[in-house]
Amino acid sequence: MTKVHVVLRKEDIDEMALADGKVAVVFDILLATSSITAALSAGARSVIPVRDAEEAKEIAFRLPVGGYELVGEREGRTIAGFHPPAPLFLQTVCPGKTVVLSTTNGTVAIRRAQPARAVYAASLLNSPAVSEHICRWHREETIIAICSGSSGRFCLEDFYGAGYFVHCLIEQGIHAAELSDSATAAWLFYRQYSDERKAKEVLSASRVGRWMAAYGLEREVDYINRHGALSSVPKLELGPFGPELRDMAPTKVTKEGTSP
Known part of the structure:
Protein backbone atom coordinates (compact mmCIF):
# COMPACT_ATOMS: atom_id res chain seq x y z
CA MET A 1 0.00 0.00 0.00
CA THR A 2 1.29 3.48 -0.91
CA LYS A 3 2.10 5.42 2.24
CA VAL A 4 2.82 8.86 0.77
CA HIS A 5 1.40 10.29 -2.48
CA VAL A 6 1.48 13.77 -4.05
CA VAL A 7 -1.50 15.21 -5.95
CA LEU A 8 -0.39 17.88 -8.44
CA ARG A 9 -3.54 20.08 -8.54
CA LYS A 10 -6.64 20.52 -6.41
CA GLU A 11 -8.68 19.55 -9.46
CA ASP A 12 -7.13 16.07 -9.22
CA ILE A 13 -8.36 15.43 -5.68
CA ASP A 14 -10.25 12.13 -5.41
CA GLU A 15 -12.70 12.87 -2.62
CA MET A 16 -13.91 9.27 -2.42
CA ALA A 17 -10.33 8.04 -2.01
CA LEU A 18 -9.67 10.64 0.69
CA ALA A 19 -12.74 9.49 2.56
CA ASP A 20 -11.14 6.04 2.89
CA GLY A 21 -9.15 7.04 5.98
CA LYS A 22 -6.52 9.17 4.23
CA VAL A 23 -4.62 12.07 5.80
CA ALA A 24 -4.49 15.17 3.57
CA VAL A 25 -1.80 17.86 3.75
CA VAL A 26 -2.51 20.90 1.56
CA PHE A 27 0.14 23.19 0.03
CA ASP A 28 -0.38 26.64 -1.43
CA ILE A 29 3.10 28.07 -0.86
CA LEU A 30 2.33 31.40 -2.56
CA LEU A 31 0.31 32.27 -0.56
CA ALA A 32 -2.56 30.66 1.32
CA THR A 33 -0.97 27.94 3.44
CA SER A 34 2.04 30.15 4.23
CA SER A 35 -0.38 32.87 5.36
CA ILE A 36 -2.34 30.37 7.49
CA THR A 37 0.87 29.19 9.14
CA ALA A 38 2.03 32.75 9.83
CA ALA A 39 -1.36 33.90 11.15
CA LEU A 40 -1.73 31.04 13.63
CA SER A 41 1.89 31.41 14.73
CA ALA A 42 1.26 35.11 15.37
CA GLY A 43 -1.67 34.34 17.67
CA ALA A 44 -4.78 34.19 15.51
CA ARG A 45 -7.52 32.23 17.27
CA SER A 46 -8.29 30.27 14.13
CA VAL A 47 -8.45 30.57 10.35
CA ILE A 48 -11.75 29.82 8.62
CA PRO A 49 -11.02 28.75 5.00
CA VAL A 50 -13.89 29.59 2.65
CA ARG A 51 -14.57 28.94 -1.02
CA ASP A 52 -15.33 32.53 -2.06
CA ALA A 53 -15.96 36.08 -0.89
CA GLU A 54 -19.70 35.57 -0.51
CA GLU A 55 -19.20 32.72 1.96
CA ALA A 56 -16.63 34.82 3.83
CA LYS A 57 -19.09 37.69 4.25
CA GLU A 58 -21.86 35.34 5.41
CA ILE A 59 -19.60 33.92 8.13
CA ALA A 60 -18.32 37.37 9.14
CA PHE A 61 -21.91 38.53 9.65
CA ARG A 62 -22.26 35.91 12.42
CA LEU A 63 -18.95 36.64 14.13
CA PRO A 64 -18.55 39.16 17.00
CA VAL A 65 -17.82 42.70 15.81
CA GLY A 66 -14.12 43.39 16.21
CA GLY A 67 -13.30 39.71 16.67
CA TYR A 68 -12.39 38.84 13.09
CA GLU A 69 -10.46 39.95 10.02
CA LEU A 70 -11.58 39.39 6.43
CA VAL A 71 -8.63 38.33 4.27
CA GLY A 72 -8.72 37.29 0.64
CA GLU A 73 -7.86 37.47 -3.03
CA ARG A 74 -9.44 36.40 -6.27
CA GLU A 75 -7.16 35.60 -9.22
CA GLY A 76 -4.34 37.49 -7.52
CA ARG A 77 -6.29 40.66 -6.72
CA THR A 78 -7.17 41.59 -3.15
CA ILE A 79 -10.95 41.41 -2.68
CA ALA A 80 -12.54 44.81 -2.01
CA GLY A 81 -12.97 45.32 1.73
CA PHE A 82 -10.58 42.46 2.58
CA HIS A 83 -6.97 42.45 3.76
CA PRO A 84 -4.39 40.94 1.37
CA PRO A 85 -3.34 37.35 2.29
CA ALA A 86 0.31 38.28 2.83
CA PRO A 87 2.04 36.55 5.78
CA LEU A 88 4.13 39.48 7.02
CA PHE A 89 1.20 41.86 6.90
CA LEU A 90 -1.22 39.41 8.53
CA GLN A 91 0.99 39.08 11.59
CA THR A 92 0.26 42.72 12.38
CA VAL A 93 -3.55 42.42 12.32
CA CYS A 94 -4.50 38.87 13.30
CA PRO A 95 -3.37 38.31 16.94
CA GLY A 96 -6.40 37.34 19.00
CA LYS A 97 -8.67 37.43 15.95
CA THR A 98 -10.50 34.87 13.83
CA VAL A 99 -9.22 35.14 10.26
CA VAL A 100 -11.81 34.48 7.57
CA LEU A 101 -9.71 33.59 4.53
CA SER A 102 -10.81 33.33 0.90
CA THR A 103 -8.30 32.50 -1.84
CA THR A 104 -8.57 31.31 -5.41
CA ASN A 105 -6.74 28.05 -4.82
CA GLY A 106 -5.50 27.22 -1.32
CA THR A 107 -8.69 27.56 0.70
CA VAL A 108 -10.65 25.82 -2.06
CA ALA A 109 -8.18 22.91 -1.93
CA ILE A 110 -8.53 22.68 1.86
CA ARG A 111 -12.31 22.53 1.59
CA ARG A 112 -12.15 19.91 -1.17
CA ALA A 113 -9.93 17.80 1.07
CA GLN A 114 -12.54 17.73 3.86
CA PRO A 115 -13.59 14.09 3.31
CA ALA A 116 -10.15 12.95 4.54
CA ARG A 117 -9.72 11.50 8.01
CA ALA A 118 -7.60 14.57 8.89
CA VAL A 119 -6.66 17.71 6.95
CA TYR A 120 -3.57 19.86 7.59
CA ALA A 121 -2.13 23.00 5.97
CA ALA A 122 1.63 23.06 5.39
CA SER A 123 4.26 25.34 3.90
CA LEU A 124 8.01 25.75 3.83
CA LEU A 125 7.66 27.53 7.16
CA ASN A 126 6.18 24.61 9.08
CA SER A 127 6.68 21.32 7.20
CA PRO A 128 9.05 19.91 9.87
CA ALA A 129 6.44 20.53 12.58
CA VAL A 130 3.59 19.10 10.49
CA SER A 131 5.59 16.02 9.50
CA GLU A 132 6.56 15.35 13.11
CA HIS A 133 2.93 15.67 14.21
CA ILE A 134 1.70 13.38 11.44
CA CYS A 135 4.31 10.75 12.16
CA ARG A 136 3.29 10.82 15.81
CA TRP A 137 -0.49 10.62 15.30
CA HIS A 138 -0.96 9.10 11.80
CA ARG A 139 2.02 6.79 11.43
CA GLU A 140 0.09 3.89 9.88
CA GLU A 141 -2.16 5.94 7.61
CA THR A 142 -1.76 6.92 3.97
CA ILE A 143 -0.66 10.53 3.55
CA ILE A 144 -1.81 12.58 0.55
CA ALA A 145 0.14 15.79 -0.07
CA ILE A 146 -2.06 18.06 -2.17
CA CYS A 147 -0.59 20.82 -4.33
CA SER A 148 -3.29 23.46 -4.78
CA GLY A 149 -2.03 24.63 -8.15
CA SER A 150 -3.31 27.80 -9.78
CA SER A 151 -6.72 27.79 -11.46
CA GLY A 152 -6.20 24.30 -12.82
CA ARG A 153 -2.52 24.75 -13.62
CA PHE A 154 0.47 22.98 -12.08
CA CYS A 155 2.49 25.19 -9.70
CA LEU A 156 6.24 24.80 -9.34
CA GLU A 157 6.35 26.21 -5.82
CA ASP A 158 3.67 23.84 -4.49
CA PHE A 159 5.51 20.85 -5.97
CA TYR A 160 8.70 22.04 -4.29
CA GLY A 161 6.84 22.49 -0.99
CA ALA A 162 5.41 18.99 -1.22
CA GLY A 163 8.92 17.68 -1.90
CA TYR A 164 10.24 19.42 1.20
CA PHE A 165 7.42 17.89 3.23
CA VAL A 166 8.25 14.41 1.87
CA HIS A 167 11.88 15.03 2.83
CA CYS A 168 10.74 15.93 6.36
CA LEU A 169 8.71 12.71 6.55
CA ILE A 170 11.77 10.71 5.55
CA GLU A 171 13.76 12.46 8.27
CA GLN A 172 11.02 11.30 10.66
CA GLY A 173 11.58 7.69 9.61
CA ILE A 174 9.20 7.18 6.67
CA HIS A 175 11.02 4.86 4.23
CA ALA A 176 11.57 5.93 0.61
CA ALA A 177 9.99 2.64 -0.49
CA GLU A 178 6.67 3.95 0.85
CA LEU A 179 6.57 6.84 -1.63
CA SER A 180 4.48 6.84 -4.79
CA ASP A 181 6.15 7.93 -8.02
CA SER A 182 4.73 11.45 -7.68
CA ALA A 183 5.99 11.70 -4.09
CA THR A 184 9.42 10.43 -5.18
CA ALA A 185 9.52 12.99 -8.02
CA ALA A 186 8.68 15.85 -5.64
CA TRP A 187 11.32 14.66 -3.17
CA LEU A 188 14.01 14.38 -5.84
CA PHE A 189 13.13 17.84 -7.13
CA TYR A 190 13.43 19.30 -3.63
CA ARG A 191 16.82 17.66 -3.16
CA GLN A 192 18.17 19.53 -6.20
CA TYR A 193 17.26 22.88 -4.58
CA SER A 194 17.37 22.03 -0.90
CA ASP A 195 19.13 25.07 0.55
CA GLU A 196 17.22 28.34 0.98
CA ARG A 197 19.28 30.20 -1.64
CA LYS A 198 18.38 27.65 -4.31
CA ALA A 199 14.82 27.48 -3.02
CA LYS A 200 14.52 31.22 -3.61
CA GLU A 201 15.42 30.55 -7.24
CA VAL A 202 12.50 28.11 -7.49
CA LEU A 203 10.03 30.49 -5.86
CA SER A 204 11.21 33.44 -7.94
CA ALA A 205 11.10 31.46 -11.19
CA SER A 206 7.52 30.31 -10.65
CA LEU A 238 -15.33 21.65 12.96
CA GLY A 239 -15.97 24.97 14.67
CA PRO A 240 -19.16 26.87 15.53
CA PHE A 241 -19.16 28.58 12.11
CA GLY A 242 -18.01 25.62 10.03
CA PRO A 243 -14.59 24.10 9.27
CA GLU A 244 -11.72 26.09 10.76
CA LEU A 245 -7.97 25.61 11.04
CA ARG A 246 -6.59 25.51 14.56
CA ASP A 247 -3.01 25.20 15.72
CA MET A 248 -2.22 21.75 17.10
CA ALA A 249 1.35 22.65 18.09
CA PRO A 250 2.05 22.45 21.84
CA THR A 251 4.13 25.66 21.65
CA LYS A 252 4.59 28.44 19.13
CA VAL A 253 8.28 29.15 18.65
CA THR A 254 10.50 30.04 15.75
CA LYS A 255 13.75 28.44 14.68
CA GLU A 256 15.51 31.11 16.74
CA GLY A 257 13.41 30.25 19.81
CA THR A 258 11.19 33.32 19.95
CA SER A 259 7.61 33.99 18.95
CA PRO A 260 7.21 35.90 15.66
Missing part, protein backbone atom coordinates in the same frame (compact mmCIF):
# COMPACT_ATOMS: atom_id res chain seq x y z
CA ARG A 207 4.69 32.17 -12.36
CA VAL A 208 3.24 33.43 -9.07
CA GLY A 209 6.71 34.30 -7.79
CA ARG A 210 7.35 36.46 -10.86
CA TRP A 211 4.02 38.18 -10.32
CA MET A 212 4.88 38.87 -6.66
CA ALA A 213 8.24 40.35 -7.66
CA ALA A 214 6.54 42.62 -10.18
CA TYR A 215 4.34 43.99 -7.38
CA GLY A 216 7.20 44.54 -4.95
CA LEU A 217 6.44 41.58 -2.67
CA GLU A 218 9.97 40.15 -2.49
CA ARG A 219 10.02 40.48 1.31
CA GLU A 220 6.98 38.23 1.52
CA VAL A 221 8.73 35.62 -0.64
CA ASP A 222 11.85 35.83 1.53
CA TYR A 223 9.73 35.28 4.64
CA ILE A 224 7.89 32.33 3.10
CA ASN A 225 11.26 30.77 2.17
CA ARG A 226 12.35 30.36 5.81
CA HIS A 227 12.39 26.56 5.92
CA GLY A 228 11.15 25.19 9.24
CA ALA A 229 11.05 28.59 10.96
CA LEU A 230 7.64 28.10 12.60
CA SER A 231 6.13 25.31 14.68
CA SER A 232 2.45 25.89 13.86
CA VAL A 233 0.47 22.76 12.91
CA PRO A 234 -2.80 23.96 11.31
CA LYS A 235 -5.46 21.24 11.41
CA LEU A 236 -8.99 21.47 10.04
CA GLU A 237 -11.57 21.07 12.80
